[in-house]
Amino acid sequence: MDYKLQVQDLNVFYGAMHALKSISLNIESKRVTALIGPSGCGKSTFLRALNRMNDIIEGVVTTGTILYDGKNVYNGYDEIELRRRVGMVFQKPNPFPMTVYDNVAYGPRIHGVKRRREIDEIVERSLRAAALWDEIKDRLNKPALGISGGQQQRLCIARVLAVEPDVVLMDEPTSALDPISTARIEDLIYEMKNRYTIVIVTHNMQQAGRISDHTAFFLDGVVEETGSTQQIFFKPTNPRTEAYISGKFG
Amino acid sequence: MAVPRIHFSESLKALNQEILKMGTLVEEAIGKSISCLIDQDIELAKKIVDDDEAINQKEIDIEDRCTILIATEQPVASDLRHIITALKIVTQLERMGDHAVHIAKAAIRLSEEVYMKPLIDIPKMSEIVIKMIHDVLTAFINSDADLAIETAKMDASLDKLHHDVMTEIWGYLKADSRYVKQSTSFLFISRFLERLGDHVTNISEWIVYSNTGRHVELNRIGYYSEESDAEGNDSHS
Ligand SMILES: Nc1ncnc2c1ncn2[C@@H]1O[C@H](COP(=O)(O)OP(=O)(O)O)[C@@H](O)[C@H]1O
Ligand SMILES: [Mg+2]
Numbered sequence: 001m002d003y004k005l006q007v008q009d010l011n012v013f014y015g016a017m018h019a020l021k022s023i024s025l026n027i028e029s030k031r032v033t034a035l036i037g038p039s040g041c042g043k044s045t046f047l048r049a050l051n052r053m054n055d056i057i058e059g060v061v062t063t064g065t066i067l068y069d070g071k072n073v074y075n076g077y078d079e080i081e082l083r084r085r086v087g088m089v090f091q092k093p094n095p096f097p098m099t100v101y102d103n104v105a106y107g108p109r110i111h112g113v114k115r116r117r118e119i120d121e122i123v124e125r126s127l128r129a130a131a132l133w134d135e136i137k138d139r140l141n142k143p144a145l146g147i148s149g150g151q152q153q154r155l156c157i158a159r160v161l162a163v164e165p166d167v168v169l170m171d172e173p174t175s176a177l178d179p180i181s182t183a184r185i186e187d188l189i190y191e192m193k194n195r196y197t198i199v200i201v202t203h204n205m206q207q208a209g210r211i212s213d214h215t216a217f218f219l220d221g222v223v224e225e226t227g228s229t230q231q232i233f234f235k236p237t238n239p240r241t242e243a244y245i246s247g248k249f250g
Numbered sequence: 251m252a253v254p255r256i257h258f259s260e261s262l263k264a265l266n267q268e269i270l271k272m273g274t275l276v277e278e279a280i281g282k283s284i285s286c287l288i289d290q291d292i293e294l295a296k297k298i299v300d301d302d303e304a305i306n307q308k309e310i311d312i313e314d315r316c317t318i319l320i321a322t323e324q325p326v327a328s329d330l331r332h333i334i335t336a337l338k339i340v341t342q343l344e345r346m347g348d349h350a351v352h353i354a355k356a357a358i359r360l361s362e363e364v365y366m367k368p369l370i371d372i373p374k375m376s377e378i379v380i381k382m383i384h385d386v387l388t389a390f391i392n393s394d395a396d397l398a399i400e401t402a403k404m405d406a407s408l409d410k411l412h413h414d415v416m417t418e419i420w421g422y423l424k425a426d427s428r429y430v431k432q433s434t435s436f437l438f439i440s441r442f443l444e445r446l447g448d449h450v451t452n453i454s455e456w457i458v459y460s461n462t463g464r465h466v467e468l469n470r471i472g473y474y475s476e477e478s479d480a481e482g483n484d485s486h487s
Pocket of ligand 1: 014017019040042046
């Protein structure tokens with residue numbers, strides 16, 4: 001199997017708090033991997049470990065290896081380059097307080113793209129890829145904070161796509177959205193997986209079932225069970241997984 | 251561990267109770283159909299035919315219950331498999347009810363006849379069938395795949411008795427052509443009882459599926475000798 005990310009014996013500590021305990025998990029290329037588990041079990045910490053966002057937090061210690069395309073990201077890897085390639089979308093849409101256009105253009109500009117024509121192209125391509133172009137093309141110069149929540153979230157996805165990542169991490173990207181906006185994002189994720197490797201944290205079991213190929217169940221900083229999503233939802237092997245996905249705890 | 255989704259688990263319990271009720275109706279219908287055959291009791295036979303409507307209605311009610319649970323509770327894993335199994339079981343039970351009706355109708359046709367011999371194997375077969383139904387329902391309610399497999403094994407003795415009845419009746423047919431009508435009726439009745447065992451076996455297979463997620467063939471010749479391979483690692487998980 002073709003793995004985009006190989007996590008081996010990963011430990012993350014917040015000071016004395018041992019948040020991730022010897023996690024080993026492989027993330028397959030161009031597939032959607034869902035991370036599920038009760039609040040506080042370490043899903044977000046795991047996601048942030050993948051692009052070294054935890055390094056920004058005071059007092060975090062990380063051990064173990066994460067191979068991205070076979071190279072250890074915790075061993076001399078350029079963090080800025082890593083975060084470009086491994087982009088992240090958060091639970092609450094967080095567009096910058098600037099125009100729709102500038103939100104998408106922000107990343108490419110930082111990475112040195114200067115020519116207006118080129119930036120125009122990137123903005124259009126990214127908004128199309130995020131299934132937002134048709135709705136927003138006449139409002140590119142309007143403030144991003146004025147568009148709907150669902151549109152803001154797709155804008156945030158467009159912003160990530162603008163810098164041409166190949167992994168997109170999503171931390172509960174639809175939990176603040178209404179069902180229609182959620183369905184749009186799910187459709188988008190489904191299309192995106194032809195080109196990107198996606199890791200998504202979700203508390204919505206049906207969503208995990210609908211959109212993911214693989215599922216990993218986290219509990220208390222440990223991966224309790226991982227497998228194909230079909231297997232996990234049809235016949236999990238671990239009774240704790242069964243209880244969790246059946247809504248009997250968590 | 252405290253178990254949330256109390257409403258859902260209550261609904262599953264209620265579903266089990268409904269299946270138990272339906273199964274009990276079927277079990278009674280079969281028992282009575284054989285009684286009225288033995289006693290040549292037309293009134294009871296007619297009642298069995300009429301009462302089948304209640305069994306058909308139970309099937310529909312249970313199917314609706316399952317549909318609503320799937321739509322509103324989005325069950326997964328063992329809960330989902332249990333509900334799918336419930337749907338499959340009621341289909342089998344409904345057909346089993348039809349066989350009781352067939353036996354009752356045969357009893358009506360034979361009510362004026364002087365039987366060519368006392369009924370021995372047919373009542374034996376019905377006892378086995380009733381025991382099988384009873385056990386398979388217990389297996390379903392208790393999610394007991396082992397009991398389901400044990401129950402299916404009883405089917406072999408039904409097959410044997412059916413074979414014996416056929417051989418015996420062929421003997422009668424050759425000896426005396428006056429008994430053609432009776433003989434064919436008894437052949438059919440024996441065949442219905444043998445089929446009832448197959449339906450119970452199908453139910454057993456669904457119970458194994460519910461427990462393990464695997465489709466098994468419990469009535470295939472040679473299954474029992476392969477048993478240790480076939481179930482070894484999963485039926486207790
Ligand atoms: N910045 C932080 N400082 C200290 N502890 C934290 C921090 N972030 C998360 N934690 C702790 O780490 C554990 C895992 O948290 P998190 O990864 O956010 O879980 P999840 O995303 O599964 O809800 C929790 O016990 C949480 O309280
Ligand atoms: Mg989180």
